[in-house]
Amino acid sequence: MVDSNIAGTPADKRGHTDPSLTSRAIAVIGAGWAGCAAAIELARAGYKVTLLEAGRTLGGRARRVETDRAQLDNGQHILLGAYSESLRLMKLAGVDLDRALLTLPLQMRYPANTHGMDFVAPSLPLPAPLHLLAALLKAKGLTREDKLSLGRFSTAARWMGWRLNTDCSVSELLQRFDQTERLIRLMWRPLCLAALNTPPERASAQVFLNVLRDSLGARRRRASDMLLPRVDLSKLFPEAACAYLEARGGAVRSGAKVQAIRCIEGRLWQLDISGAAVGGTWSTYFSGVVIATGASQAAALLHDIPGHDTAQLCCQLTAFAPEAITTVYLQYDAATRLDLPFYALQDNPFNHHYGQFVFDRGQLDAAQAGLLAVIISASGPAAAQPQELLAEAVAVQLAVDFQRPELGRPAWFKVITEKRATYACSPGLARPANATGLPGLVLAGDYTAGDYPATLESAVRSGVAAATLLRRGAVQ
Numbered sequence: 001m002v003d004s005n006i007a008g009t010p011a012d013k014r015g016h017t018d019p020s021l022t023s024r025a026i027a028v029i030g031a032g033w034a035g036c037a038a039a040i041e042l043a044r045a046g047y048k049v050t051l052l053e054a055g056r057t058l059g060g061r062a063r064r065v066e067t068d069r070a071q072l073d074n075g076q077h078i079l080l081g082a083y084s085e086s087l088r089l090m091k092l093a094g095v096d097l098d099r100a101l102l103t104l105p106l107q108m109r110y111p112a113n114t115h116g117m118d119f120v121a122p123s124l125p126l127p128a129p130l131h132l133l134a135a136l137l138k139a140k141g142l143t144r145e146d147k148l149s150l151g152r153f154s155t156a157a158r159w160m161g162w163r164l165n166t167d168c169s170v171s172e173l174l175q176r177f178d179q180t181e182r183l184i185r186l187m188w189r190p191l192c193l194a195a196l197n198t199p200p201e202r203a204s205a206q207v208f209l210n211v212l213r214d215s216l217g218a219r220r221r222r223a224s225d226m227l228l229p230r231v232d233l234s235k236l237f238p239e240a241a242c243a244y245l246e247a248r249g250g251a252v253r254s255g256a257k258v259q260a261i262r263c264i265e266g267r268l269w270q271l272d273i274s275g276a277a278v279g280g281t282w283s284t285y286f287s288g289v290v291i292a293t294g295a296s297q298a299a300a301l302l303h304d305i306p307g308h309d310t311a312q313l314c315c316q317l318t319a320f321a322p323e324a325i326t327t328v329y330l331q332y333d334a335a336t337r338l339d340l341p342f343y344a345l346q347d348n349p350f351n352h353h354y355g356q357f358v359f360d361r362g363q364l365d366a367a368q369a370g371l372l373a374v375i376i377s378a379s380g381p382a383a384a385q386p387q388e389l390l391a392e393a394v395a396v397q398l399a400v401d402f403q404r405p406e407l408g409r410p411a412w413f414k415v416i417t418e419k420r421a422t423y424a425c426s427p428g429l430a431r432p433a434n435a436t437g438l439p440g441l442v443l444a445g446d447y448t449a450g451d452y453p454a455t456l457e458s459a460v461r462s463g464v465a466a467a468t469l470l471r472r473g474a475v476q
């Protein structure tokens, strides 16, 4: 049986293939944001790309989820104006960015009466660091000492070129820069959790500085904007990327899991694929392969390649420690609305206040009126709670923080925990390059070497880098 929807070349009965048929056929394994980015770039360069995804829904760790109650996302995602490659490729794939994303100035705003702070970057096109200065002058809930301490941090970091000689934890960095307890609690800790999904005491100061350099410290004010998806995460990029790919002769197969990879005669890659999408198990040949799965799944595929020593790379790939994110969706009456699209919340697990941010989904998508999404990053301890208790605790936290008793009584809730949402972004973490050392076989994913922590942008940049490597000669 020949599957004409798979662009690679099936072998004949003796396992032989016609090399001319495969010379520009590339398989991308995994339709997360990294795989979609690689696929788009390769299709644009004229390659015949087959995108193979084990799951039924495209998007990997940023995807739509069908639940018994409603269609949701696997977790609320925030993009930044600094996500230049994600925005470029979304545009290339035909996504209308103004409609798909709500743009807000960088902000950290807590519900009134919770002794939080209110910090919003001005919408005026002031260059950095003036926009930060203007935001500081306007900020409420910070003492003069807090503001001076933030100003000091920003000046010193800029002076250092946002670089550290030796990486350390974010907590150490904040201590070194003499940051006040209040600023750490209300600003740096929530920012660190949101950006790195790792608590400051375990998070890499250098990666944190990289994110701050491109947002808070960016010369282009729009780089610091926060972009909130108005459409579901699969629609936001992966499905548009796949439509782009198919329009250029490529093929997309969801429900197709790659079981094994083999190198044939040092020039072709044979993939064993299983799943309903390919009608059982199938072998297909490609001249190039992008492994765009998570790190541990990449290790499993690499480990089993006969005749190649990938032990060192596999060790690096399995060394990433997973970090969870939990999203608690609470549905209220459709008329229920917060004053802002999202707020920061003060978490205190000892008090059963687990929520760190709350998003009013109704302000992003009218079809989700009355739906609030509460985010808990690095959620290990919270996720260990029974779901009913966690949802109840979060609803009570909202009722208390917003002084609105009705928020304590949602009509229904849904708790989604992604246990392997990201890897712990610890100081000095060694991340592998895109190249594997094997010809025509490259890696893509949020975990490969780069400036950013595990984010959509790091995944997309990695996908673009993998495609560039293949184009520049990894494929004969």
Ligand SMILES: Cc1cc2nc3c(=O)[nH]c(=O)nc-3n(C[C@H](O)[C@H](O)[C@H](O)COP(=O)(O)OP(=O)(O)OC[C@H]3O[C@@H](n4cnc5c(N)ncnc54)[C@H](O)[C@@H]3O)c2cc1C
Residues within 6 Å of the ligand: 029, 030, 031, 032, 033, 034, 035, 052, 053, 054, 055, 059, 060, 061, 062, 074, 075, 076, 077, 078, 079, 256, 257, 258, 259, 292, 293, 294, 297, 325, 326, 327, 418, 420, 421, 422, 444, 445, 446, 447, 454, 455, 456, 457, 459
């Ligand atoms: C709840 C949550 C909240 C987040 N919040 C943010 C945020 O606010 N901002 C931000 O920028 N980032 C955020 N992230 C991180 C971001 O989602 C990830 O960094 C990014 O999606 C990783 O993309 P990826 O393509 O590298 O990997 P993945 O998305 O993991 O994609 C890998 C794909 O490969 C597939 N696959 C695996 N093995 C095989 C196989 N053998 N054959 C075929 N397919 C296979 C998988 O099914 C998957 O679809 C969040 C993540 C989560 C989970």
